[in-house]
Structure formats: C-alpha cells, structure tokens
Amino acid sequence: MKNITALIILAICPAMLAANASPEQNYKQAEKFQKNEKNEEAFEYYLKAARQGDAEAQFYLGLCYNYGDGVEKDLSEAVKWYRKAADQGDALAQYNLARIKYSSA
16 A cells, blocks of 8 residues: 555656746746757647746747647737737847738738
8 A cells, every 4th residue: 555655646746846847947848849849848838938927938939829830820829929028028029029010011
C-alpha cells in the first residue's frame, strides 16, 4: 500500500509543478519547443505564459495565430494577443498591429 501511495505521489508531482510554473518558466519552455520545431507544444506554453501576463509570450502567441504555427490561423486572435502585448509596451506587437491595420485598409 505504501508503494502504491508513493507511486501516485510521484506521478502527480510533475503535473503540479508544471501547473505552478512562473510566466518566465513557461516562456522558456515554449522557446525550447519552438527551437525544436515542436510548434503545438510551444503554442501551449506561450499560451500559459501569455495568460499569466507575460508580454513577450503574448507577442509570440500573436505570431502563432497570425501564421498558424501550432494552432489554426486566426487573425482576430492574433490581433487580440498583439494588442495585449502592445498595451504593455511591446514594440514588435505595436508594429505588427500597425501592419495588420495598414494591410486591411
């Protein structure tokens, strides 16, 4: 019985640690996946960090939606995440918003 309890605890701990990761940890994990061209996994970690308020992750999440990297292409979602990053002063997000606005005019 003790062995089963120990195994259950060991199985649950990594999931709990991942759920409590900081925005920076999630962003760094996303970068690792992106470098290895694992776009779907990268998207998931960018999303976690972006929801935690990380401006850089919000920008990259916008890119994912803009180009369909790891997620279905969705320009309105791209704009939403670019805007969140731009509101925090991210210059690249501001630039991409301007490009989208200019190209749709």
